[in-house]
Amino acid sequence: MNADQVRAHIDPIRHEYAEARSLILPALKFAQTEKGHLTREDLEAVGEATGFSAAYVESVASFYDRLYLAPTGARVVSVCVTLSCMLRGADEVWDHLCEREGVSHHGGTSEDGRITIQEAQCLGYCDRAPCIQADAEETKGPFTPGSAAAFVDALRAAPDPHEFWR
Amino acid sequence: MPILNSVYRHREAGHVLTELVAYRAAGGFAAIEQSIGEMEPDDLLYVFHRSGLRGRGGAGFPMGRKASFLPKDAKLAKYVVCNADESEPGTFKDREIIEMNPFQLIEGMVLAGYAIGADRGYIYIRGEYEHQARVLDAALIAAREAGFLGDNILRSDFSYDITLYRGAGAYICGEETGLLESLEGKRGQPRLKPPFPAVAGLYSSPTLINNVETLSALPPIVTQGADWYAALGPEKSPGTKIFSVSGHVQRPGNYEVVLGETTLRELIYEHAGGLREGHQVKAVWVGGSSVPVLGAMHLDTPLDYESLNAAGTFLGSGGCIVMDDSGCIVRATLRLASFYRHESCGKCTPCREGTNWMERILQRMVDGEGRMEDLELLESLFGRISGKVLCALADGAVAPVASAIKMFREDFVAAVTDGGTPRPAPMSVVEVR
């Protein structure tokens, strides 16, 4: 994404903030919608559009779990592993998905590049524990290892989203 | 078992109120009509104050009092910030309010803004709630079109709008000054206090920060009166509170109760459907995970701020996580310790290093590499982390660990002597449709 595209997104909301720095996070989230992660060029574009150094923009981005500084799969699947989900089988779901996707128990991207699975901290869906989130848009539960695998398969088969909100 | 569904209109109506007409039909916006341009802002503030409403985000600070700390004569802009970061483990009540009843939050924010003379309101919503953010986006547009937001609200002199700000995945941005830093486009690292946000908050301007549930309680307080609200429940803990119940219960979900009138046992067994046959309560984190854990002997504690304090814990966010006797307290504690290690912002030494250290020791215990002296080591760390830092995250990290070791010491000793703890079978669940 280039600086003009970022500007086109943030200029209409500029007036809502007393300081331009506030635009960095919205700009980063928007820039990420293009590829699903942030490249060096994206960070530079956000820096240019907001008036801050690319280094600063990167340091902000790196603070947040849901801004990705390295490439991800077409879909990012977050498996909640916090206490409520754990009590209802999150670890079993996690282990099963890691094994099926062929990634280490720390998570990672499947070989076909379709799916990144990652551990998530409490997603606020403990009433549907154990829950899984696809990007940041769709959160579901409760899952068993089997139903979780089916959910991931459906994601794998589905067309890529238009914009990546993760 | 009294159930009260009169504060949050979607619960009263029994269905979602995401359409503006539906919200109006359920009595929505009456509070705005009654107060904006009709009441002196100070009088409105006094209504909040008299209601006795306490913050529902975790700390339980009286809302009206906090609002009264904002300097009255300041030439600086003033802001209302709604904390919708809801990341406390076990808490999902704000999600429900936003998903089902976004206008009540908006209405509450307009009332708060009017009372303090704010220029703008911000809703800081956690990045993982993208769906909820879209619901709010739509509601904000509808409210603006209907004249409840924007210039000269209901043709009064009061102009005020709300900006929705999406977070990007960081629990610490729920801490109020971490939130403000994040909203200012920085890393969400908490600030030194004082100055408190009421004096120097967003952009160094006076700022009122409240939780979704707190702000959403304001409209009925206006329409039904402060006295009505103050009369619900005990004097120091009036009103209703939504408890999010999860874990080893049959019917996890949100339950709104009048404070002081329901016990923990009733919440678990009557509202949340109780445990599986043949199981007993082992541990309960009643106010989210950042509070000391309770055991079966605490089940008859009434749910209100004072009674829970007396039982040695906090009401917190109302995220009530229940573990029955099939669970392993050492593993549960480790899981929470991992959460705090993952979420520590890294600014304060004791929190950055201490959360990491606690997790590593607990991990060794679970893995069968624990030593007897590790328990004393852990215990000696608590006081060196808790209270030694800028914000309450570290206290929240210590509380569940310290209390678990105190209450269930024998389980930790067994983890050392037995060479670790096996992973227990989880509660089986009904698959998603």
Place this chain on the structure above:
Amino acid sequence: MADYAPVDLAADNLVTFELNGRTVSAPAGTMLVDAAYAAGVEIPIFCYEPRLGPPIGACRMCLVEIEGMRGLQTACSTPVTEDMVVRTNSPMAKDAQDGVLEMLLAQHPLDCPVCDKGGECPLQDRTFKFGPGKSRFIEPKRHFPKPIELSSRIALDRERCISCFRCVRFSQDVAQDGQLTMQERGARSEITTFTGDAYEARFSGNITDICPVGALTSIPYRFVARPWDITNTPSVCGSCPVGCNTELTTRDGELKRITGRDTPNVAVEEGWLCDKGRWGYDIAMSPNRLSAPVVREAVGDRTVSIEDGVAAAASLLTGRRVGILLGGAVTLEEAGIALDLATNGTLDNAVVARLGVASGNCAPVRAATGAQLGDIDAADLVVIVGGDPAAQQPIVELRVRKARRFGARVIGCGARPHALESLGDFTRTAPGHLADGMMGLADAISNAARPVVLWDEADLASDPGAIAALTALLAASPHATQLMLGADVNGVGLSALGVSTTGLFEAIAADEVDAVICVHADPLEAAGSIAWQAVFDGFRGPVIAIATYASAMTERADLVLPALTMWEQEGTLVSMTHRAQRLRPGAAGPAQAAAGWELLIAIAHHLGHPPAYRTAASAFTHTVASHPAFFGMTTDLIGTDGVVIGAWPADDVSPAAIVADPDHLVLVATRDTFGDDMTARSHALRTAVSAPVLRMHPATAQALWLNEHDHAVLISDVGSSSALPVLCDARVAEGLIVGPLGAPGSPIEGALSRNQHQAIVRVERT
């Protein structure tokens, strides 16, 4: 570094409070850590560094007990109040200190024996003083490939980092270069730059001074010395007219390191140095350093001993009418001796002049109250008239940024665009029209409570209208103070001694001189080099060069006497803020070289006129006694912090004014301290060098049929420049060309007249 802020115990708003049972006082609002330190109680700190801005309270090392307050408080962020009762050594406070240190050391590699910071490391010192006996952390520590090069000058060892945020705050808030940041979160936090790029910034070295552990260290100093085999000497930097206070670290007679002082000079640099002042000293070891006298004879060059060299100098001068040309960086002592020899009968009626930018008749401006750099901090309005401070007087940049951070407005006008313009509102003026730009500043100055006006010596001197306008502007506000952005390192000192930029050239041309001594001066590489070349071409007498490095003049001279550098000799320099400060030697220098003052004294001896002084100190005493601006000054008075000299009557002649008009292009020269000859020869600064370019507005370039990177020469009345690449910069006024003064090989000096920094030029593409 000095971690604690100085405390003024003579202030009139003192409060009294109890500290560990003692009653002590400090001005209200003083942070407890500073107040305690002033009272002799050290509260340990890591993240606190008052020069970086408000405290952040991150490391938690300074926790103390304050009666009436719940828990412990961070003393770095708690201002003292009347009757406060503080305990820094109670069991609770001790346990907290112990605890924080244990946490800090948990992941620390404890590799002190191989760490450059070892022996002068706050973490090490405080661990001994306040820390736990042993670590209880048995888990594997975090590992990074160690260490990495943050730049060619700074090594980063992430394992040693304690996340105190000091370096990040320096980069983001003080230098505002934006490059150094904290990345990731929590226990994974680490210091880094954008995607790991090099940290290339002009003040980057300061992070090695403020890092309280061995995480950020100077690469040139890696493994070079240990604290117990070094000596530290307070001195000043002679790389530019600012005169930052430095500390020279010497081992075995060799200069190994330059740092800011332990106790920074708050009136000058506040402990910050630019990278050139910190690392540029390695040019003293560069190949073109002169290390032995050379006698140039028909049969060839002859290297002789320093004694023979001095004797040869004396015999060349005997019976001749002598001219002495001083460089802009010669010390007061050297200039004072030259003047003395010229008048005391040693070198009968010698003509003494200096090389450099003519300072013109700026006396009316200087008559307004003068400010020190430290005064900029408190200004509510900073006005910059002309100049290019960030390039020419680097440390000024940090002061202006600091004032801006504190809320000051920054405004100004001038012909050359510069880095500080982004801090406020600036008007571009055409050369010779500074007065126009100043009209727009009057209101702001008269409305300000504490305005400080920074004005460029060279720009003002060559613009008589501007001198009058600025004088009037300063008179318009009773609160206004002024600070000159000087052109030459010791320009003020030389000017106060009455040494002018004129006289000698004319005397040579008129055949009134038949021997010339150049002291740290190379007219063949200076502005007006073509004219100088011409007079020297016709000059038949001997030329003696007292110099440190080989240059055009040392090639031309009949006798070269190698001189010591500013790091090797004693002497006094007067900064642009009129502050006399002492150079003290931190290295021995080549055996067959000597300080300029020593050489001049030795020559006098050989001429049979032993002067009344033999040492730099006695030469100083002799010099100050005969020049009114220095009356009463002693080396004691100068001390380590320097002292502001008095007024002096004489002013230099003004150079001819160059006034821009639409039909002509004007060259304005700027000396970028990082683009000069010295930087170019430093190994340590090899990645910091700014390349010489001709900067011009794109429209100007277009009108000249030039594209960016094309090479062009400038041709003036007096001569022409070498070819230099074109750089388009829309901030430069149309019709103006900004060229590099003092760049290696003196590319533009040929197009300038003597002592001028501006010229009307034609441009030709090459």
